[in-house]
Amino acid sequence: xDDRKGKVPLSVEGHKVREEWxxxxxxxxxxxxxxxxxxxxxxxxxxxxxxxxVFVSCFDHYEDFRGDSSVKTWVYRITINxxxxxxxxxxxxxxxxxxxDFTPRRETAHTPELFLVKKETEKQLARHIFSLSVKxxxxxxxxxxxxxxxxxxxxxxxxxxxxxKTRLDRAREKLKRLMEGDGYHG
Amino acid sequence: xxxxLRNLKKTLDEGVYKGxxxxxxxxxxxxxxxxxxxxxxxxxWMAYFSFAVCAALILLVVQFAWHQVIQxxxxxxxxxxxxxxxxxxxxxxxxxxxxxxxxxxxxMLLNVDTDDHTASILSLPRDLKVGREDPAxxxxxxRLENPESFLTTVGSYFDMDVDxxxxxxxxxxxxxxxxxxxxxxxxxxxxxxxxxxxPKGKIELNxxxxxxxxxxxxxxxxxAEGRFDRGRQVLRAVMGKISSFSSTNxxxxxxxxxxxxxxxxxxxxxxxxxxxxxxxxxxxxxxxHLAGSAEKINGLxxxxxxxxxxxxxxxxxxxx
Numbered sequence: 164x165d166d167r168k169g170k171v172p173l174s175v176e177g178h179k180v181r182e183e184w185x186x187x188x189x190x191x192x193x194x195x196x197x198x199x200x201x202x203x204x205x206x207x208x209x210x211x212x213x214x215x216x217v218f219v220s221c222f223d224h225y226e227d228f229r230g231d232s233s234v235k236t237w238v239y240r241i242t243i244n245x246x247x248x249x250x251x252x253x254x255x256x257x258x259x260x261x262x263x264d265f266t267p268r269r270e271t272a273h274t275p276e277l278f279l280v281k282k283e284t285e286k287q288l289a290r291h292i293f294s295l296s297v298k299x300x301x302x303x304x305x306x307x308x309x310x311x312x313x314x315x316x317x318x319x320x321x322x323x324x325x326x327x328k329t330r331l332d333r334a335r336e337k338l339k340r341l342m343e344g345d346g347y348h349g
Numbered sequence: 350x351x352x353x354l355r356n357l358k359k360t361l362d363e364g365v366y367k368g369x370x371x372x373x374x375x376x377x378x379x380x381x382x383x384x385x386x387x388x389x390x391x392x393x394w395m396a397y398f399s400f401a402v403c404a405a406l407i408l409l410v411v412q413f414a415w416h417q418v419i420q421x422x423x424x425x426x427x428x429x430x431x432x433x434x435x436x437x438x439x440x441x442x443x444x445x446x447x448x449x450x451x452x453x454x455x456x457m458l459l460n461v462d463t464d465d466h467t468a469s470i471l472s473l474p475r476d477l478k479v480g481r482e483d484p485a486x487x488x489x490x491x492r493l494e495n496p497e498s499f500l501t502t503v504g505s506y507f508d509m510d511v512d513x514x515x516x517x518x519x520x521x522x523x524x525x526x527x528x529x530x531x532x533x534x535x536x537x538x539x540x541x542x543x544x545x546x547x548p549k550g551k552i553e554l555n556x557x558x559x560x561x562x563x564x565x566x567x568x569x570x571x572x573a574e575g576r577f578d579r580g581r582q583v584l585r586a587v588m589g590k591i592s593s594f595s596s597t598n599x600x601x602x603x604x605x606x607x608x609x610x611x612x613x614x615x616x617x618x619x620x621x622x623x624x625x626x627x628x629x630x631x632x633x634x635x636x637x638h639l640a641g642s643a644e645k646i647n648g649l650x651x652x653x654x655x656x657x658x659x660x661x662x663x664x665x666x667x668x669x
Contacts, residue, residue: 177570182380189379193371201366211375218379285360288353307357339350 181225188234189218195309196242202304203246205293213249217242239309240319243301250297284342291341299334302327397445398472399580400563401455402636404522405443405470408515411525411607438462440666441615442503444491444516453488454519458503458511460666471637471662478644478651479506486651496614507663513615521610523556528602531555532586538575540568559583637665 196217200210220241292303305311305319313331317324353360438461445455456473475488479502491499496514504511526532532554539549542565545558554562563583569575639662641654654662 185379185383186376189371189376193375194369197370197375198366201370207370211370214371215375215379215382219382222379222383285353285356286364288350289357289360289364292357303354304357307354308361310358335350335354338354342350 181222184225185218185222188221188238192235192238193218196238199239199242199309200246202301202308203243203297204249209249213242213245217245236315236318243319247297287345288338288342291338294341295334295337299330299337302330303334303338306331397455397564400560401443401445401457401472402470403563403580403583404445404455404517405457405459405515407522407525408443408517408607438464439513440504440509440511441513441515442500442511444514445522446516446518453491453516456487456491458507458666467635469635469637469666471639471666473503473639474641474652476650476652477506477639477641478646478653484646484651486649496612500614507659507666509663509666513613513619515611515613515615517607517611519560521606523560524606524610526554526556526559526583528606529590532559532583532590534562534579534582534586536562536579538569540565542568554583637662 193214196214197207197210200213201207204210204213217238221238292300295303301320302316305316306313311319313324313327316327320327441459441461443455443457443459444453446452447454453475456475456477458471458473459468460471461468473487475486475491477487478484479487479490487502490502500511500514534552534554536547536549536552540547543561545561547558547562547565563580565579569579639654640658641652644651644653
C-alpha cells in the first residue's frame with residue numbers, strides 16, 4: 164500500500180529548498196539552455212518557452228537530480244529532447260517554417276557596427292550552419308559552439324561516438340560545399 | 350574553413366546570440382508556471398480508486414439505513430423468506446460516472462460473502478482491455494452497450510457470475526454529502542486544490558469540497574497513499590453521519606437522490622435482503638489489486654492484464 168517510493172515529503176520547507184535549488188540552476192544554465200534551444204528552434208520566443216518548461220520539469224524531478232554530479236548533461240539532454248519534440252509538432256512546422264531571418268535581437272538589432280567588424284565569411288558560415296538539417300546542425304553547434312567533446316555529444320544524444328564523428332565530417336563537407344557556392348575557397 | 354568554425358562561438362555571440370536571453374523575468378515566469386499550473390492528471394484508475402471505494406461503501410450504508418427505516422414499518426414474513434434465499438456470495442459492479450449515466454470514471458467490483466462476513470473490493474480501470482479477438486475498453490462497454498452485456502463482460506473476464514450493477518454520478522454523490530449536512534475531517538497536510546483551501550486540523554467539507562479533498566494527489570507527501578487515506582476519512586465521516594441520524598427525513602432525502610440519479614438492476618426487495626444479510630461485512634473489507642500495463646493497439650491505449658495476473662485475481666475473487 165505504500166506508494167511513496169522513497170520520495171522526500173514535500174513540506175513547506177521542502178518546497179523552499181526546491182525553489183532555492185531551482186533558482187541556482189536557473190542562474191547557472193538559463194542563458195546557456197536558451198541558446199541551446201535556439202540552435203534547434205531558431206526562434207527566441209520558442210526557445211524561452213522551451214527552457215521555462217524544462218525548468219518546471221527540473222522542479223518536479225528534484226529528487227532525481229540529487230547526488231547526480233552531471234546536472235549539466237541532464238538539463239542539456241532534456242532541453243534537446245524537448246526541442247526535438249517541438250520541431251516534430253506540426254503546429255511548429257506551420258508557424259515557423261522559413262521564418263528564420265538570422266538577425267540579432269533586442270538592442271543589438273540596431274547596431275550595424277557589430278556586423279561591420281565581423282568578417283563576412285564567418286557570418287556567411289553561421290548562416291549556412293542554420294540552414295543545415297537538425298541532424299548536422301546540432302553536432303556542429305554542440306561541438307564548436309557548446310564545446311562538447313565527441314564523447315560528450317555521444318552521451319547527450321545517445322548515439323555512438325563514431326556516429327558523432329561521421330556526422331561532424333559530413334556537416335563540414337556540406338558547409339564547405341555551401342561556402343564554395345558563395346565563392347569561398349578555404 | 351576550420352578557422353571560421355573555431356571562431357563560431359565568437360561569431361554567434363557577437364551576432365545572433367548577442368544579448369541576455371535569460372533574465373530575472375524569465376526566472377519569475379518559471380516560478381509563476383510552477384505555482385499556477387493546473388495539477389497534472391493522476392493516473393485515472395488510481396486517482397478515483399479511493400473515491401470509488403468511498404462511494405460504494407456509502408451506498409452500502411445508505412441502503413442499510415434504508416432497510417432500518419423500512420423494517421420499522423414492514424415486518425412481514427415474505428422478507429424473511431427472501432433473506433433465507435440470499436445466502437450466496439454476491440457480486441456487484443459499482444460504477445461512478447462523470448456525466449449522468451455516460452462516462453464511467455470509476456468502476457469497481459464488490460464481492461460479499463455472507464457466510465464468513467467478509468467482502469472484497471477491486472477497482473477496474475476503465476481502459477481495461479476486454480475481449481480477445483476484438484479488444485475493447487471496459488468503460489466503453491458500459492457507456493455504449495446495455496447493462497446486461499456489461500455485466501456479462503465483467504463476469505466472463507474473471508470467469509464468475511456478476512449479479513448486479515449500481516451506478517451514480519459525481520453530482521449525486523456530492524448532493525448526498527450536502528444532504529447529510531457536510532462532513533468533518535481531520536486534515537493532516539494543509540493544501541489548496543481546485544480553488545479550495547484545506548488547512549491543517551479539523552475542517553468541514555461540503556459535497557464539492559469533499560470531492561476535491563479526496564481527489565488531490567500531487568501535493569501530498571504520501572502521494573497516492575495520502576489520497577487513499579483522505580478518501581477513507583471522507584467515508585468514515587459520511588458513515589458516522591448517516592448512522593447518527595435522529596430523524597428519518599434526511600435519510601429519505603439521501604435515498605431520493607440515489608433513486609433519481611442512480612441506476613441499478615437491483616430490486617428494492619433484493620437490496621433489503623442484501624443489506625440485512627451483509628451489513629456486518631462492511632467493517633471487514635479487503636482491498637484487491639489488479640496489476641497491468643499500458644498497451645497500444647491501433648493507436649489506442651489499453652490497460653492490459655496478463656493471463657497469469659487475471660487468474661490470480663479471479664482466484665481471489667472466487668475465494669470470497
